[in-house]
Amino acid sequence: MNSLKRPENRRNLLQTFWKGRLNKLKKLMTGNEAVAYGAYLSGVKVGAAYPGTPSTQIMENFATYPGVFAEWAPNEKVSMDVAIGAAFAGTRAMVSTKHVGLNVAADSLFYAVYTGINAGLLICCADDPGMHSSQNEQDNRNYAKFAKLPMLEPADSEEAKQFAGVALEMSETFDTPVIMRFVTRTSHSSSVVDYDPDQVPPPQEEPQPYKRNPQKHVMVPAFARGRHPVIEEKIKKLSEYADTSSLxxxxxxxxxxxxxxxxxxxxxxxxxxxxxxxxxxxxxxxxxxxxxxxxxxxxxxxxxxxxxxxxxxxxxxxxxxxxxxxxxxxxxxxxxxxxxxxxxxxAGLIEPEKKENETAASEAVGKAANLPIRPPILCPGCGHRGMFNVLRDAGVVVLGDIGCYTLGAAPPLNAMHFTGCMGASIGVAHGVTKGNTTDRSVAVLGDSTFFHSGLHPVIDVLYNKGTTTTIIADNSTTGMTGHQEHPGTGLTLQREPAVTVDIEKTVRGFGYEKVDVCNPYDMDNFRKVLEDHLESGQPSVIIVKKPCVLQTKEKHTPPRIDPELCTDCGTCLDVGCSPLVQEDGYVSIDPLLCNGCGLCVQVCPMEAIIQE
Amino acid sequence: MKKFDFLMAGVGGQGTILASNILAAAGVEFGYDVKTAEVHGMAQRGGSVESHVRWGEKVYSPLVEQGKADFVIGFETLEAGRWPMYLNKDTVILVNDYRIPPPPVNLGKATYPTKKEIEAILTSSGSKIIWINATGIAKDMGNPAMVGVVLLGALSVYLGGTEEQWLSLIERLVPAKFAEMNKKAFVAGRAEKSA
Missing domain, CATH: 3.40.50.920 (Rossmann fold)
Structure with missing residues (x-):
């Protein structure tokens, strides 16, 4: 306060205030953008996440602000540990994750509640009611009660921005991580946010020595027992706070x-x-x-x-x-x-609204429900299609995983027989071989998913005398969430060059002796390699490598189908590529949609598809 | 203050999200409270997608309520036909006269509905349907991917604002190297409806 007695300081403060007022703008932001902005303005300097719909853009946006460190961690647990570490070191930090990602990070979440933090820790967690892009619709509000920490939930983007600051204050006042819960309709909804281009976060404080406090931070039983009563007391105080807070x-x-x-x-x-x-x-x-x-x-x-x-x-x-x-x-x-x-x-809580033409309207809704469905499918030119075409023909059971390639389960490919959660493919495949079945099986997971949680089960197969063939569908990106970098891409989230973790060298380093790299568009070769691996009786890895064509923008001249040669046998339609259309007595290719990958040219038994 | 509720329906990858961003920005420009809702991730991989945009004095829900859409913008014919529950007698429906057959049709397991069947579904509440050759126009203007901007051009005729206001929004929201092309596509869409 003393400094404000000096007139020049008061003037500066007033000028800053009015400049802020005058420059205040209205800006449309999604909830994800707004919470990233709020966290930045509140002085968060470290952020870590693994991509996951609908949370992905939180960290993508945070990473663009000046003076912050933001990373894609290999998985959510690692991201949680990184943010907790930053908060231990006295820096405000943030994690973002989709709902099921918090399952992966839960072990770390629970210890962080016991240890507390030395600076604000904000955990943004986005649920997906309705499962627009998820394997379940778990309600993560339960985590707040389960792990015993406070949870906020914004209703729109302005609240998402403001609650970031409130959560960080709360985190420091009560010495606890704080979760901010989103759902798809707050993460991916835009609304108007007060935006001030001149507003900047408080400057980073001078580095301080690490605060060593084993009784609080080393959770051996003797110390952890001392922490539990503290947590119960904290929740009582937070309950009182909830009654006084304008939240x-x-x-x-x-x-x-x-x-x-x-x-x-x-x-x-x-x-x-x-x-x-x-x-x-x-x-x-x-x-x-x-x-x-x-x-x-x-x-x-x-x-x-x-x-x-x-x-x-x-x-x-x-x-x-x-x-x-x-x-x-x-x-x-x-x-x-x-x-x-x-x-x-x-329930009779409100009077029914008057509706016009109710019979006609309900008839129309009935007709609409009978229209042909349009499920998501692999993109034209996607490398996964060639791989699944071979796997289907080989008749193997495919234990799959989470990513774009999960779409291999859809008709007409029908080439995936299990998908549970991130990284489950390899362990389940290993278990299937140890179980009692006559079928041959493989595990299929993507490159980003392999780094997320494929490393441990791929070691398990080797260590416990398994014979599983693990197929890593390497499209050199995190595809489904919109092309995020990962440890194998050679770039960080903030677009800096990084070490490229080589998947082939990694599995060879673990001790795998049978490892091959294939191009999914050379189906004959992949078929041979697959048979060789399945018959070998050894644990093995096939890396099926084709960078995502949406990202590389690779495109070739579309082939055309000669209707005279086409016998309408349907073989090309079975690769499940959207530009191939059943016409009356033949098949055509929509050149606007076609990527020109040539897969259909390879499968046509009549040589009726001509690549020029 | 009047409210405007928009529902955009299309196929993942057709650019409904860019179009809803421009439409939302226009609402703010014209002084409305605005909210939008869309889905990302798996839904974008060639599946059915829908975006909601709402303008009003005070908008709570980002989702349009059934029976209350003022405009339905169909980026693809079949996708437009899925949403009769959002219509009322005053809804204006703009539909791109363009078919992307969904997998069951490609495989010969279902038939793509005729234009008449789609019209029957969409006009049952008494609403009007306006067909626009948006993909054709976008193709003529240099890139069929600009279909959303052509449809916005046609829609803009109903929404007020000068052509200059709309074009400056497009300039702000479309990557610089595509801005000129998109502005032309918008003007062509607008002319199509005005004509």
Whole structure:
């Protein structure tokens, strides 16, 4: 304060203030962009993540700000440890992950709650209700209760930006990591954010000696026992904080109904119940008990509207407050304003809206439901297609993994028979060979997935006398999430040259003797190599290498089909490439969609597909 | 203040996300509160995609409510036909007259619906359907991938704002080396609807 007594300092401060006001702009940002911006402005200097829809763009955006270090870690657990380390060293840090990534990082999350941190640690975690791009729709709010740490949930991008600062303050005040929960509709929704191009984060503090505190940071049983009571006490204090914080607010309305909601669901509910009383939660764990009781005293009926699990409802009910929720709104799937309205109408919470032409409309909806479906498929020119074509013809059981190549499971390829989670392919394939089956099998996973969690099971096969052939579909990028770098690409997230971890040398280094590298478009050769590996009875690795054509923009002249030579046998259609179209009595190629990869030329038994 | 709810439907990779970004920026430019919703990841690999854009005085939900869309913009004929539940009698439907057969049709296991069948689905609520040869126009302007910008040009006729305002938004949001081409595609789409 003393420095402000000097007039020139006061003037500078005022100038800075007004400059900020005048330059304040409105900018559309997704929730992912906004939380990255908020974290940057709040002085986060270290960020780590593994890509995963819908969270990917959080770290991609954070990486673009000046003066920050951001990395793609090989997996979410590593990213969590890196951010925890930075926070131990006194620097504000951030992790971002999709919901299932937090499963991978959970071990680290749980110890960090016990150890606490020395600077703010923000964990951004994006759930995917409705499974737009995920293998399950787990509700990660449960992690807050399970691991005993606070969780915030923004409803739009401005909140995502502001909550970043609040979360980091909270993290330091309560000496705990803080999770900010997103869902697809907050991560990938854009809304208006106050943006000030002149605003910069506080400067980085001078480096300090590392704070050595074994009793707090070395979690051997004797020390960990001392930490558990501290955590329980902390959650009590956070619960009190939740009641005083403006993150949770009562929005008074009429007294017939009081709605408890958070995040994107709050927005849907606001549109369906414009006049109701609301308790809008910005902090979703621990809950503000006094505010919940106050809401109950203001209204005739308390209703919880929440996507997925009855996370609020069970806690509110446990408090002895009469509440309804999951008897009206489903546990399964993504919510929308339409879904909230139809459930509320059915339960008699609101008057049904008048609808015109209801019979015609429902007939049209029925017809639309019968239109041919359009599932996602491998892109034209994708290297995975040649590989799966050979695997299907070989009749092997394919234990697959998570990535673009999971689309090999779709018809007409039908060439993948298991996908569970990141890195599961190799261990499951090893288990299948140790089990009791007559079928031959292989594991298939991508290069990025191999670095994520394929290293350990590939060692297990070798060590425990397995015979599994592991096929690494190497497209030299993290494809499905939109082309992120990884340890094998030679570039970091911040586009700096890096060591390229060579997959072939890595597996040879582990002790694999049978290793081959193949081009998926040379199907004859890949077929030979595959048979050789399967018959060898040895543990082996085949690296099927073809850089993603979406990324390299590799494109060739589309071939054409001579309708005179085409006998309409359907062999080319079985490679499942979208430019190939069944016409009346022959097949044609849409040159606008075709990549010119030539795979169909190779498979046509009539030589009717001509590459010019 | 009037509200505008837009639903864009297309095939992953057709550029619905760029088009919804331009449309959202236009809403901000014209003084509306704006929200959008879209999906990334697996849904983008050639599958059905839909983007929501909403303009209004105060927009809560980024998702358009069923029965309340003011505009449906179909980037591909079949994809436009999937969304009758969003329509009402006043909805304006702009559809690119262009077919990308989905896998079951390619394989001969399903039939691509006729234009009449799609029209029957989309006009049942009394709404109007306007066919636009957007892929053809985009191709003439240099790149069939600009289909979204051509459709936005046609849509812009209903939304106010001067041609200059729209073109400056495109200049801001499209990578510099493609800006000129996209501006031409927009103007061609706008002329198509005005004509």
């Amino acid at each position: 949770n607010r009562i929005e008074p309305g009429d007294d017939s109904i009081g709605i408890i909601a958070a995040g994107s669901v709050y927005n849907y509910a606001r549109e369906v119940f414009p006049n109701a009383t609301f308790l809008k939660l910005g902090m979703v764990y621990p809950l503000p008990k006094e505010k919940i009781r106050k809401l109950a005293s203001m209204v005739k009926k308390v209703v919880v509207i929440e996507e997925l699990d009855p996370f609020f409802e069970e806690q509110v009910s446990f408090m002895g407050v009469e509440v309804t929720g999951k008897s009206i709104f489903p546990v399964i799937g993504e919510f929308s304003p339409s879904l909230v309205r139809s459930c509320a109408e059915k």
